[in-house]
Amino acid sequence: MKASLFFLGTGAPDAGSDDMPAVAVKAGSTLILLDSGEGVQHKLASIGFGLSKVSNVxxxxxxxxxxxxxxxxxQTRTLMFKPAPPLTIFGPPGLMKYLNESFSSLHFDPGRSLEVQELKGPEELRDRGVTIRAMLLDHTVFTIGYLVSLSNDFSMCxxxxxxPLAGEDLGLSCSVLIHDSTFSWIDLDRAKEFKHTTALEAATFAIKTKARILFLYHISSRYRNRTFLENEARRHHLNSYATAKYMRLSLIL
Ligand SMILES: [Zn+2]
Structure with missing residues (x-):
């Protein structure tokens, strides 16, 4: 089976940027969206992915x-397609409240095609043939990491x-690892203060989880030249790449 990863946004908050986190994973007829930073609908459309094709967020x-x-x-998906195809959204506690209050303020009814499941802890989920493992991360607010298994031999974290988590304890094995690399090791203090990871730490974690390829992700706009972080990560894990908007990876599973 062929699968593809599309990076729709790869940066950290910055007023001048339209590079907010979102990744699309396509495997067969399944299309999963990881996070939904600003402008995600335009980006999906610009790479030729119809909004109705997304089955899970x-x-x-x-x-x-x-x-x-x-x-x-x-909203766009619901207005464009009547009825809109089913969409299941997994996320942290509070997501339902956020969505309901937004819809209510906007006088908008999302209809019955939308299902929202809040995850309160580590969990294994199966939806439309895809296995998803949810795990708790270590950030300033309740945050969930996802391992998506696309085949018996291939997983994307x-x-x-x-x-950085203690990869050994989690028993994680990631074929492809997309990891927070907001900072360089020279800004380790900031990484600790704001609960993010440095590129060097992400590379160390990639070794622990036997990742074949590491994508440095959620990169702060303070690093104008992202190869700086790439070189930092490659000291520990040679197959490391700084992500950029619209970067694409094709996989044969
Ligand atoms: Zn955050």
Missing amino acids: LITHLHGDHVLGLVPFI YLTDTR
């Missing part, structure tokens, strides 16, 4: 940069925003 946490594109995405 996995939200990590309720910080604006990860979720501010979600309500517009749901999406871990942001967070301090």
Whole structure:
């Protein structure tokens, strides 16, 4: 089976940027969206992915940069397709309240096609043939990381925003690892203060989880040259890449 990863947004909050976190994973007819930063609906359309094709959205946490594109995405999808195809959203506690209050304020009814499941702890989920493992991350608010298994031999881990976890304890094995790399090791103090990860720490974690490829993600706009972080990570894990908006990876599973 062929699968693809599309990075729709890869940065951290910045007023001048339209690069807020979102990744689309396509495997066969399944299309999963990880996080929904601002402008996600335009980006899906610009790579030729219809909004109706998204079957699942996995939200990590309720910080604006990860979720501010979600309500517009749901609204457009509902207005365009009658009835809109089923959409299941997984996310942290509080997501339902956020969505209901937004819909109510906007005099908008999302209809019956929308299902929202709040996850309160580690859990294994199965939806439309895809296995998803949810785990708790270490951030300033309740945050969930996701391991998406696309086949018996292939798993993709999406871990942001967070301090590095103890990979051995989790028994995690990630074929592809997309990891918070907001800061460089020279800004380790900031990473600890704001509960993010440095590129060097992400690379160390990639070794622990036997990741074949590491994508450095959620990169602060203070690093104009992202290869700086890439070089930092490659000291520990050679197959490391700084992500950029619209970067694409094709996989044969
Ligand atoms: Zn955050």
